[in-house]
Amino acid sequence: MATTSITKNRVAPKKRSEGLAIAFRALVAAKTPLGAGAFYALFIALIVGLIYPTLSSINFNSYLTSNAVAGLVGAKLQSANSFAALMSLELYGSFYGLLFGGIIAYIAGSALPVTIENGTIDLALSRPISRTRYYLELWLSANLGGLIMAVLSAFAVWLSTLFVSNANIDWGWLVITQLIEFAFLFMATGIGMLFGSFMSASRAAGGAAVGIIGLAYLMNTTGNLADKLSWMLKIEPFYYTQGVQALAEHSITGWYPWVLVAAGLVCGIVGLVVFQQRDLPTT
Secondary structure, X not given: OOOOOOOOOOOOOOOOOOOOHHHHHHHHHOHHHHHHHHHHHHHHHHHHHHHHHHHOOOOOHHHHOOHHHHHHHOOOOOOOXXXXXXXXXXXXXXXXXXXXXHHHHHHHHHXXXXXXXXXXXXXXXXXXXXXXXXXXXXHHHHHHHHHHHHHHHHHHHHHHHOOOOOOOOOHHHHHHHHHHHHHHHHHHHHHHHHHHHHOXXXXXXXXXXXXXXXXXXXXXXXXXXXXXXXXXXXXXXHHHOOHHHHHHHOOOOOOHHHHHHHHHHHHHHHHHHHHHHOOOOOO
16 A cells, blocks of 8 residues: 655744844943943942932032042033032042943953954854954944943933932923033943954053043143143044033033034944954953
């Protein structure tokens, strides 16, 4: 008796979506420094919110509006008695770029070299993934980290207002402040990607990017000390970061943030060109 076999058509398994997989994996790998940055943003904002009711009865104008403080925080205010002014000085002054910009610069600077150190770049580029896509996804990952930092900073400010009656924070200007600070973080990612494009050691590349941020802060502080040194201000990024003025005085120079964006784009694009031309070390 003859038997017949019937073959069933097997359904091909669905391929997993790999869109921006490199970017999201790099973002997950940077969770520790991002978590540290989020902690410091919450800590600073909450401290300001907790101590402001006590400090509101003290006149800090003679101190917080001095040239010495202006050199440290990167801005000089006409009045520093309001909650918005104190928050802007403590959170959105030069320390924002120095601390959070340094974190993002380190993340961007080490993103590419760390894949060379652990050999994952060889596996990625052996697939149909171009160097351009690989670089751009890592750059996007660093910028997503900066965006997360900006959102968490705004949340920290809102949280601090719960401890203050009549905080009088203009939320529209807070958004503008965060956009200005994000422009600085975008520039920091470009600097980091530039160093990572030609360096193979992750700590060295991240440290070099942080060093540029630190050098810019030193130039900002030194340039405020004397008129003969004021030329330093216009060639460093803190001069163009007016987050303090935006939140405290509701005034900015509109084209200043675009200087930061342009600097970040130039650094990032130059880094892309360098990465495309370099010989990657074998592991």
